[in-house]
Amino acid sequence: MIPLRELKRRYKVNLALGRALPTFDMGVPLPLSTGSPMFDAALVEKLSPSTTLTESDHVARLWHLVRNARPDEITALAAHSRGLLNDAKLLLAFRAFEERNLELTHTWLRSLPWGWRLAFPAAVVKPSGSLFTGWRRSLEFRLVEPRFDELRSVFRKLLADAPGVALQKYRSAIQSSAALLKFRFEGPRERAIHDFVFGKGLAAIDEPSLEPIGTTIRARNALQSAGPRPFLDVLEASERTIPITTYMGLLGNAGLGLTEPSDHVEALRDYALRTATVVETLLRLVEWSPWLEARHVQRLAEKVRHAVEEQGFSLPFYKIVRAFNAAPLGLKKLVHEPLLLPLLRHFGERSKGLLPPPLPVTFVLPGNVIHLMSFLLYAVFASAGPARLLLLFPGGVEEVEPVSLEEVVAHLADGIEECQSWLLRRFGGLASLNSYAYDMSALRRALGGLDPQAPLVLDLPFSDDGAVLEALLPFERVFNLNNVYGAPGEVCVAVDYYLQFFIQGRGFQLGLWERYSDRAAERFTEFLDRLAHFQALAALVPDAELGADAPRVVVGSGERP
């Protein structure tokens, strides 16, 4: 496995050679490199404006890399398509299409979300419409020659493979592609799609392969002509549920809501809960809080169990926790155990798989303030595998006994006073210390006692010390949720500082900063996922590309650049 410090070294070399972007121009700002600019771009470069580059600069750069990629690079990327950014995958599909490799084109398309897949023919014919926003969408240029017959066959296959939900969600993408291709819809299914996309959709009503489009149209017609009860009858009679966004849109157009009392509001709420996914429900907690009751939560708990055990899904950790935190206190108490806890436990299980041994993962946090997301992240990891928590104080470092995820989540539903009271009971006098004057010598000693091969997560805002850097030098996997100390095996995962106030004179500065770790937890797991791809792809880069004079770093050799 290529260690973190080697990925950092390759980045520095490539940055100096102009082969890597500075972090401020990356879509995913990570000072790492596989050694290959193509691999790096596919992992971190997005086609959106960055600090010094416009979206067109990124298009030119990424397209140049894709067009000049070697076949072995393309093969390696195809094997890791799950970890690549969609922008790169789209351009790789362009290249495969240009080379008349339709099998590879479909391979890349299958790795893209349905919205992108269905827009692919339009993107080939008129790239500006897909790659740009604003006035640039009207620019006329092409990256590859559109061979219309082949594009039509690609589009026909996409339509044949697309499930009804995707066709329903990305109707405008189908419209654009079909119009630009002058596509002729053939056969009953395609004609039904045509009627749905360009007409009133009546032909799609009886096409079972397009469900839930048929259900949606029948329900819409019932709502328009006969009101909420027949609308609900249609929905309840169908085996397929319609997407929650479509459902809420239909209600909104009819002037109906889930909060205001009406004759059918209970049934409308029941259907909303039936059709929304668990994550969608959690994200709507605040909106639905006026009417969500224990019996609703009971039904959702069943969905969570089903989703976690049978489906498996990725969780937007930060969004979920933020939505939960924004919910009214009463509702939080209702949902924290049946909904939030199983989701976070599942998240912990998935994240654990991203941290190979040796373990435990050690979290070092300040003892004077609780950074909720970092603390929760620790609890999530601790619920799934071995983890340690070190708290830093003016008088030294304290390792606290494991805090279970159940216990932390239970207190996420507390008010401020209850939460403080719990902290006082749980951590005693440690919870009553407020000083930012940390004992860095004690931290250095504590770090010296850890296994440098095991992962270390640091979240120590407003603390900087050379002694800590010295202690971190032997570590291979240091994930800092703040500014890095500068150790070779250390990487900054997330920094969110906000300047509140600042004055500067000739001999002085006075600043007031606020720091948030909210996004750090989510970025940390994203980063771990990305790191695994970096390491896998880095192992495939030939030595000749790495600057042969520079010594390579191998885990366990003790050799350092």
Next chain:
Amino acid sequence: MKLVLYVDMYGGRQMVRPDWQSMVFFSGKPPAETTFIVLESKRLHGTSADAVKRFIEEETGRKLEVRDVVELPEALWRPATLDDFIDAHNAAMVTWYVQEAFPVESFAGFAERWVPSVVEATRRVLAEAEPKLRLRAYRKLEERAERVYATLARTSARATKERERLAERLELEAVDELGKRPPELERWAELFAELGSWPAIYRLGDMLATELCRAERTDEELNEWMERFWGDVRMRDQLRKAPGFWRTFERRSPYRANVRGETIDITNAVEQKAASGWELWRGRRVGRIVPGRNALVIASSDPRKTTFVRGERRLKHAAGRGGGEVRRFGCTLTVPGSSEGSLSRALLEVERIETLANVAPASLSSELAKLPSSHLAHRALELAPNDPRQARILADLVIEYSVGIDADVARALARAQSVGNKRRR
């Protein structure tokens, strides 16, 4: 050593923070919240939390570990009065909280008791002829005056606090009283203009907007009321303080187009997020403006003349492509003239050049016609299709040659003028 300590709450328990670094709780009956206590003993050495902790250890005979919650026994403290601030060692650290704990009566009594001592100390200074003794008298005066006036200086803060509490109670009662009766916008507006407390302004502001935007009220009525509110300067200013009013108001979608058939120069319009408020209500609106979405704004010091054009910067490009003008929302939007002399116009050109250099460099060949064939730009044009770094060089050269602005500066300026158009994936 004598300390005065402010009593705050943590986890539902009363506590003090001797040096703001750590908390000391209470055992036995605790003092009331938002009061001061006095800690006074010859065995107390220092004002820090550590000193207090050592003092407690000595008094209780029990060693405290870092995980122990530090508790002050009932026998070791007493409630403070303002007079304690005269000789407490840490008084200067806590005077900022005095107004939280003591009513104005206490300040009056304190002034009666201690201001004369300052006058007396001043007289002693003036009466002292011997310079060395005078120096000592000055020191005593400084110390006494500092203690007395630093404490008394909080009188105004306490008076403000008491006044605001009383005003808030009276005004909220008045608002609630109005709320119980059938709505009378006239009376509501009269009261609203008089209000001084924020909770009352927010509450009545929300009530006003809800009543004003009722579905049965016609647009004409709504407009008439808004004009009346604008005409009353107190009301106008009061509404600026009530964001809740504007949030409710915008649900009625009141910002419809009010300009048609005009030709409007949008060259110097700046893309901004439209915000609900007087400026948008009183301004000229081309197309319906939706608060929270982007609009092109042509600012003016006269709110009647500030123009909001529905849309984004792309309208300028559309006008540029359409020979300098484009029809939108019943108006003709123009971007007249050339880039010479107009920075906004030049920046449109910058965006066009840098985009084309990257994705369609050949289309810039006409821009290079006047340059000698040996010019670096021709080489960059030739290499750009196969080298993105050359595309950047081509863009830089064409921008600087044809627009006359440093390319990096121009790019930054162009971006600053466009808040929207971000690609989200």
